[in-house]
Amino acid sequence: MKVKDFIPDINLGTTNKGSFTWSSPSNIALVKYWGKKDNQIPANPSISFTLDACKTTTTLSFYKKTIDTAFSFDVFLDGIQKDDFKPKIETFFKRIEMYTPFLKDYHFSIETSNTFPHSSGIASSASGMSALALCLMSVEKLLNPDITDQYFNQKASFLARLGSGSACRSIEGELIVWGAHKSISGSSDLFGIQYPFEVHSVFSNYRDTILLVDKGEKQVSSTVGHNLMHGHPFAEQRFNQAHDNMEKLIGVFKSGDLKAFIKIIESEALTLHAMMMSSMPYFILMKPNTLQIINAIWKFREKTGLHIGFTLDAGANVHVLYPEHEADYIDAFIKDSLAQYCQNNHFITDKIGFGAKAQ
Numbered sequence: 001m002k003v004k005d006f007i008p009d010i011n012l013g014t015t016n017k018g019s020f021t022w023s024s025p026s027n028i029a030l031v032k033y034w035g036k037k038d039n040q041i042p043a044n045p046s047i048s049f050t051l052d053a054c055k056t057t058t059t060l061s062f063y064k065k066t067i068d069t070a071f072s073f074d075v076f077l078d079g080i081q082k083d084d085f086k087p088k089i090e091t092f093f094k095r096i097e098m099y100t101p102f103l104k105d106y107h108f109s110i111e112t113s114n115t116f117p118h119s120s121g122i123a124s125s126a127s128g129m130s131a132l133a134l135c136l137m138s139v140e141k142l143l144n145p146d147i148t149d150q151y152f153n154q155k156a157s158f159l160a161r162l163g164s165g166s167a168c169r170s171i172e173g174e175l176i177v178w179g180a181h182k183s184i185s186g187s188s189d190l191f192g193i194q195y196p197f198e199v200h201s202v203f204s205n206y207r208d209t210i211l212l213v214d215k216g217e218k219q220v221s222s223t224v225g226h227n228l229m230h231g232h233p234f235a236e237q238r239f240n241q242a243h244d245n246m247e248k249l250i251g252v253f254k255s256g257d258l259k260a261f262i263k264i265i266e267s268e269a270l271t272l273h274a275m276m277m278s279s280m281p282y283f284i285l286m287k288p289n290t291l292q293i294i295n296a297i298w299k300f301r302e303k304t305g306l307h308i309g310f311t312l313d314a315g316a317n318v319h320v321l322y323p324e325h326e327a328d329y330i331d332a333f334i335k336d337s338l339a340q341y342c343q344n345n346h347f348i349t350d351k352i353g354f355g356a357k358a359q
């Protein structure tokens with residue numbers, strides 16, 4: 001698929017009004033996307049676990065306008081009008097208008113809610129932008145019922161990417177690749193695809209418990225963060241490393257070698273933060289409790305031999321990843337020893353999920 005394949009090549013139909021609801025999950029990258037080119041093209045490929053419990057539900061209602069000169073929409077979070085969300089959505093609409101030419105024909109009401117608290121430090125951009133992209137694809141399908149399910153999902157991912165890069169990995173489950181990689185046929189910079197190779201059963205229902213170390217607003221927006229990779233002294237090595245780690249993961253997913261898996265994901269997380277620490281300007285996004293948790297995980301792993309590992313987003317929270325068959329022991333360890341490092345002892349229990357659902 002090329003960019004031009006996402007521009008409708010027929011005259012879409014029309015409708016007076018309608019409403020669609022989608023529920024779309026967050027995702028956690030194992031190999032990180034950090035650095036981008038123009039039009040939200042990633043500087044390197046990434047792969048993520050789709051989550052299950054952390055999700056956004058969005059209802060898009062619309063009616064036909066008489067004049068079609070400007071975008072017209074209202075946004076609500078948990079029933080409360082949110083005009084401060086509008087600039088981001090206006091930018092998104094401008095970026096996708098050529099692919100969804102019906103946008104100016106309707107007034108839209110976007111009603112959204114998240115399963116995770118707004119002030120949890122968990123970014124809602126991946127789940128939120130993917131839910132909105134899916135609702136827009138439902139509108140497109142109403143206007144052009146001939147589109148296939150495969151086109152629907154690929155274009156939803158393509159549109160979501162233009163809202164927030166990592167959102168393109170939130171349409172389907174369980175493992176999603178975004179960004180062209182030489183060994184993964186079908187992988188694309190334009191949209192996410194389901195990981196196409198064998199995955200060992202040890203990864204089924206893989207757990208992700210998110211330790212909320214810092215529930216504040218992000219210290220560095222991802223736009224600023226990605227831009228720090230332009231002219232970064234280690235950028236090229238980092239992008240090559242991401243390609244290598246993707247390659248290594250192909251073998252690891254097949255064999256189920258969790259020791260090798262943990263080495264890759266922890267190195268990826270620390271490299272992401274190392275990139276931020278070594279950019280200009282530089283940032284430290286980990287907090288003292290992030291390091292306490294990492295050290296406690298390492299000690300516990302050494303002592304017990306259990307397969308507990310971590311990854312990080314561009315923030316202080318820690319995602320603790322572990323296989324289902326060890327969950328009883330590791331859940332107890334999290335509750336007894338790691339929760340104390342979280343704000344108000346707050347953590348979210350999640351696991352690998354199957355993707356977005358129409359409601």
Ligand code: PMV
Binds near residue numbers: 028033
């Ligand atoms: O989708 P963005 O632009 O918010 O960037 C997400 C970047 C990371 O979460 C740090 C890594 C990733 O691949 O999700």
